[in-house]
Amino acid sequence: MKRTGVILFLALACGLVLAAGFLLVAAAPDASGLVSLIRIAKGPALTAQVLARLPIDVRQELATCLLAFADREDLALLRRNRVPFTVLERNAARREFLVVQTSGPGDIASLRAAGHAAAVEPQTAVFWTEQGNAAESVPAGLPRKALPPRSVLPYLRTRPAPVEAAAAASAQDPFIESIVSLVSSSDLAAHVQSLQDFQTRYASTTNCESAGEALFSSCTALGLDDVHFEPFTFSGSYMSRNVVAEKTGETYPKEVYIICSHYDSTSPSRLTLAPGADDNASGTAAVLEAAGVLAPYSFDFTVRFISFSAEEWGLWGSRAYAAAARAAGDHILGVINLDMIAYADAMPEDLQIIVNQDSTWLADLFLAAGSHYGVVGGTKTVDPSFVYSDHAPFWDNGYPALLAIEDEPLTNPYYHRTTDTLDKLNLDFFTSATRTSIGLLAELAQPIKTGTPRTPVGVVASWVVYRSLFNALPAIHLAWTAQSDAAGYNVYRAPTAHGEFLKAPGSPVIGTEYTDTAVILGTTYYYVITAVGPTGLESNRSRETIPVESSIIASSSDRTISPLMLRGLR
Amino acid sequence: MRSRHLTAVLAAFVLALAVFARAQEVSLSVGAGGLFPSSGDYREIYGSGLSLGGDVWLKLRGRFGFAAGFGFLSDKGLALVTGQGHAEYPLSFRRTSVPLVVFYEFGSGPARVKLGAGAGFHSFKETWETVEWLDPLMRPSLSYRGHEISPRIVMTATLALIGRISVFGSASYDSIRAGADSALGTTVKIGGFQLLGGLAFKIF
Numbered sequence: 130m131k132r133t134g135v136i137l138f139l140a141l142a143c144g145l146v147l148a149a150g151f152l153l154v155a156a157a158p159d160a161s162g163l164v165s166l167i168r169i170a171k172g173p174a175l176t177a178q179v180l181a182r183l184p185i186d187v188r189q190e191l192a193t194c195l196l197a198f199a200d201r202e203d204l205a206l207l208r209r210n211r212v213p214f215t216v217l218e219r220n221a222a223r224r225e226f227l228v229v230q231t232s233g234p235g236d237i238a239s240l241r242a243a244g245h246a247a248a249v250e251p252q253t254a255v256f257w258t259e260q261g262n263a264a265e266s267v268p269a270g271l272p273r274k275a276l277p278p279r280s281v282l283p284y285l286r287t288r289p290a291p292v293e294a295a296a297a298a299s300a301q302d303p304f305i306e307s308i309v310s311l312v313s314s315s316d317l318a319a320h321v322q323s324l325q326d327f328q329t330r331y332a333s334t335t336n337c338e339s340a341g342e343a344l345f346s347s348c349t350a351l352g353l354d355d356v357h358f359e360p361f362t363f364s365g366s367y368m369s370r371n372v373v374a375e376k377t378g379e380t381y382p383k384e385v386y387i388i389c390s391h392y393d394s395t396s397p398s399r400l401t402l403a404p405g406a407d408d409n410a411s412g413t414a415a416v417l418e419a420a421g422v423l424a425p426y427s428f429d430f431t432v433r434f435i436s437f438s439a440e441e442w443g444l445w446g447s448r449a450y451a452a453a454a455r456a457a458g459d460h461i462l463g464v465i466n467l468d469m470i471a472y473a474d475a476m477p478e479d480l481q482i483i484v485n486q487d488s489t490w491l492a493d494l495f496l497a498a499g500s501h502y503g504v505v506g507g508t509k510t511v512d513p514s515f516v517y518s519d520h521a522p523f524w525d526n527g528y529p530a531l532l533a534i535e536d537e538p539l540t541n542p543y544y545h546r547t548t549d550t551l552d553k554l555n556l557d558f559f560t561s562a563t564r565t566s567i568g569l570l571a572e573l574a575q576p577i578k579t580g581t582p583r584t585p586v587g588v589v590a591s592w593v594v595y596r597s598l599f600n601a602l603p604a605i606h607l608a609w610t611a612q613s614d615a616a617g618y619n620v621y622r623a624p625t626a627h628g629e630f631l632k633a634p635g636s637p638v639i640g641t642e643y644t645d646t647a648v649i650l651g652t653t654y655y656y657v658i659t660a661v662g663p664t665g666l667e668s669n670r671s672r673e674t675i676p677v678e679s680s681i682i683a684s685s686s687d688r689t690i691s692p693l694m695l696r697g698l699r
Numbered sequence: 700m701r702s703r704h705l706t707a708v709l710a711a712f713v714l715a716l717a718v719f720a721r722a723q724e725v726s727l728s729v730g731a732g733g734l735f736p737s738s739g740d741y742r743e744i745y746g747s748g749l750s751l752g753g754d755v756w757l758k759l760r761g762r763f764g765f766a767a768g769f770g771f772l773s774d775k776g777l778a779l780v781t782g783q784g785h786a787e788y789p790l791s792f793r794r795t796s797v798p799l800v801v802f803y804e805f806g807s808g809p810a811r812v813k814l815g816a817g818a819g820f821h822s823f824k825e826t827w828e829t830v831e832w833l834d835p836l837m838r839p840s841l842s843y844r845g846h847e848i849s850p851r852i853v854m855t856a857t858l859a860l861i862g863r864i865s866v867f868g869s870a871s872y873d874s875i876r877a878g879a880d881s882a883l884g885t886t887v888k889i890g891g892f893q894l895l896g897g898l899a900f901k902i903f
Contacts, residue, residue: 593784594882598740598792598889599825599843601882606784644786646830 165204166221166257168249169195169214179210181286188276189228190285190485190524192514193250196228196276217247217255225263227256227443230272230517232538239268253514264364264443269397270545272517273443277525278452284487284527301501304578305571309502309564311422314556317563320414321471321551325406330392331399332369332439340392341370344436347417348374351424353434359453363445369393369438371446374420379577380429380584381672386573387433387464388566389447390416391440391519395545402547406554407535409440412467415563422567429575429584429669430462437519440468447519455526463491463573464530465566466520471559474540478558479506480565481537483520485513488529490627495531495569502568505561510537533566575669582614582660582668590656590676593644605645605676607656612668615660619667620645623655626673630657637661712767724758728855728867730897734772737874738888740779740881745792748774752869752895754798756813762804766815766853770796770893778827788830794823794889796873798851809859819851819873823889849875849890863901870894 169175169185171193185203189196198221199207199214207214218224229246231237231254240246243266244258256273258266267273323343324330330337341358348356354377358370372392378384390412394405404410413436420434437446454461470480480499482492492509499505513524515537523530535541535558543549575584587610595602607620617637621630622645633645648654657670733747754768771794778788800817827841853871860866875890 589783591783593780593782593786595778595780595784595786595788596740596882597744597778597788597790597825597827597841597843598738598881598887599877599879600827600841602778602788602827602830602841604784604786606782606786608783642785644784 163200164198164220164222165200165216166218166224166226166255167197167199167204167207167214167216168247168255169197169207169212171195172213174210174212177286179212180282183207183210183212185282186280187282187285188226188280189516190281190513191228191250191253191516192512195285196226196249196255217249218245218257223261224257225261226276227263227267227273228276228516229254229256229267230515236268236271240271243268250514269395274516274521275443275448277448277522281525281527287527302572304576305568306502308422308426308571308576309568312418312560312564312567314560316421317411317414317418317471317559318551318554318556320417321406321410321554324392324410324413325404325551329396329399329401329403330394330405330410331403332363332393332442332445333367334400337369337393337438341372341436341438344372344392344413344417348372348420348434351420353420353424359450361439361446361449363439363449364442367439367442369446371438371450372436373450374434376420376423376428376432376434376574378429378431378574379427380575380586380669382431384460384462384672385431385433386462386570387435387523388416388419388467388570389433389435389437389464389519390467391438391446392436393438393441393446394549395441396547396549397545398547404547404550406549406551407472407541408469408544408549409467410551411469411471411554411559415467415470415559415566418563419567419570423571423574426571427577428571429577430573430672432570432574440519444517444519444522448522448525451522451526451528454528461523461528463488464520464523464528465491465495465570466518466523466530466532467562467566468518468532469534469539469541469544470562470566471554471556472535472541472543473555473558474536476555476558477506478535478555479508480533480535480562481510482507483510483512483515483532483534483537484530485524486511487527488524488531490625491529491531494572494627495533495565498569498572499561499565503561503565505558505565507533507565533562535562577669580662581666582662583612584669585609585612585615585618585658585660585671588656588658588671588674590654590674592650592676602646603648603650605648605654605656607643607645607658607674607676609641609658609671611641612660614662615668616663617661618643619659619661621657621659621670623657623673624652626655626675628655630655630670723760724756724764724901725903726756726758726899726901727753728756728768728857728869728897728899729753730867730869730895732893732895734774734891734893736889736891738891740887741889741891743779744790745774745776748772748792750893750895752893752897756802756899758804764802764804764813765800766802766813766817767799768797770794770798770819772796789828791826791828792823792889794821796821798853798871798873800851800853802853802855809865811857813853813855813857815851815853815855817851817853819849819875821847821849821873821875821889823847823877843879845877845879847875847878849873857899865899865901866896867899868894868896 186198355375394403396403439445520530620633660668752770758764800815802815855869857867873890877887
């Protein structure tokens with residue numbers, strides 16, 4: 130009896146131990162390395178339809194692939210959909226991964242000496258360490274960027290199909306020309322000199338903090354609508370501050386265009402001497418000059434002048450800013466990031482404009498502005514793999530952004546050296562690049578000119594269907610708020626965002642409504658409205674408006690119509 | 700053109716019946732009235748329209764007979780709008796019908812009632828009056844033209860007034876499926892109840 134009791138007790142104990150073990154294993158999926166970092170090759174298998182239905186945690190888009198976190202189910206899903214992928218690291222949970230620009234096998238070897246590295250593209254590697262401190266372990270001098278904390282898949286999914294048409298080339302605007310003519314070479318040089326005079330602006334130093342305060346003071350003196358610091362922590366325990374100045378838009382105050390740069394610097398002697406004249410006092414001086422030149426004018430859209438810090442540590446300042454902007458739901462319409470715009474290795478020097486697929490229109494406009502206001506040439510490069518400056522966090526958060534840089538790959542022999550000083554810069558090229566940037570920014574933000582009617586607001590576009598017994602006429606109904614100084618309104622339509630807007634038949638319209646019947650359901654149209662004054666002067670354009678098909682709902686006969694229900698009209 | 704031919708053929712057919720079937724009585728009626736459409740969309744767009752009609756009634760031996768005629772319906776309306784639109788697109792609808800029915804007549808003295816059933820031959824056209832320019836390469840015209848045959852039932856009451864002249868009232872129902880779908884994919888119905896009132900003249 131006693132023996133039986135002991136056996137029962139032992140059996141019960143064994144059962145409890147087994148159950149507890151099972152529960153522990155089940156509750157800790159990461160412990161067995163279930164979350165992997167994978168490389169998904171872009172290609173025919175990775176269509177928009179596949180992307181739309183795969184719930185994969187994509188963290189980085191590169192030119193030829195996507196980097197994603199995936200658990201076992203995700204991997205099985207990819208296999209089922211015949212999407213080719215490569216596992217880079219099986220135990221990816223709670224690890225920090227950096228995308229690092231490499232220029233050859235030597236860089237890969239140095240990365241592997243410092244931790245783990247996997248080449249994912251000819252000039253791109255992913256780097257991580259067992260200890261999880263990748264940012265601190267990555268070899269100095271290699272451009273790097275951390276994977277964003279959230280999936281970028283929503284932005285890839287909503288990306289419109291690529292269009293061949295370039296953004297409409299704007300005409301030179303004499304008013305904007307008069308603004309950019311205020312850009313002064315001597316001012317730019319003085320801004321660079323003052324930043325260089327801090328000896329170093331390495332983000333962890335007090336000199337960098339002082340440089341930030343000087344930028345803050347300079348912006349405050351310009352009489353802008355708002356100037357403030359935005360502090361952030363970086364690389365664990367360091368603190369730094371972005372300097373954010375704003376010229377609030379009068380017509381669309383919540384719609385924002387940004388011109389930005391980073392004001393921190395680095396060099397082999399970064400704690401004591403990192404003058405960073407080209408990288409990136411040049412961009413910062415241009416942003417400061419933009420603030421000074423544009424401050425006296427009023428604009429339809431809000432303009433922010435931002436100087437980021439800790440870019441050289443891995444884009445910390447811009448990462449913090451862009452993530453906060455997305456979390457706050459900020460409507461950032463476009464970002465111009467200036468990073469190294471003053472060194473000329475040859476004359477005439479031109480600018481490299483680097484964009485992702487969503488930002489090509491911005492590059493087209495920049496190049497047009499270059500011919501109008503610079504005058505400086507440029508080359509557009511659509512390269513989502515170039516993520517080593519402050520435009521990249523905006524891409525990560527679904528905002529259009531461009532990087533303007535003197536050369537890519539870089540040719541400045543003083544780059545990240547103690548010899549990167551003002552005397553190495555080409556002021557003519559620097560001034561042209563700055564004028565172009567400010568010209569584009571002014572075009573986007575739309576200066577309000579005296580004597581012209583106010584820019585129309587409250588533009589609403591919706592699909593409408595007019596039905597007879599046998600047929601239907603799809604149309605787009607536009608309505609807007611009346612402006613007291615307008616005698617009429619012009620309606621413009623374009624087939625693509627930022628495309629070539631053509632005046633719609635019947636313009637100018639006397640009232641505040643317009644019905645466009647020359648449309649096909651399933652096609653996207655973009656509209657802008659201008660007000661026309663009694664003397665014929667035309668206002669700036671309203672912001673682009675897209676009608677939404679889903680707005681075709683309950684009809685007067687209590688029926689719901691969706692475009693798909695309408696036969697023969699697509 | 701086609702409907703005129705059809706009308707001529709039917710008229711010849713009725714005359715031939717009158718001759719060869721040895722009609723006992725031939726009368727002619729003309730009237731005006733309204734259509735009360737069975738389709739909700741029709742009612743919303745056009746409301747109750749004005750219709751005109753005329754028939755030749757051939758009474759054969761006994762109480763049975765044939766009737767053939769001509770009907771015309773004309774309506775104007777506005778396109779229905781779904782969404783926030785405020786534009787107005789005028790529409791017009793015309794229907795020409797040639798009914799042919801067999802009837803049974805009963806009654807006493809000056810009052811007679813005819814109950815009939817048969818078919819209607821309809822030709823119709825809906826027109827978007829201000830939108831005819833649409834790019835034909837992109838989309839067809841929004842106007843629509845069609846022909847359809849449908850069943851018809853009719854009841855007519857006549858009351859003799861003076862000599863050969865009597866007044867009449869008639870109610871008819873045409874179940875006309877237009878043979879085409881609406882933009883929503885539903886079958887278009889252009890029939891309904893039609894009430895006519897007018898005068899009838901007894902030829903012999």
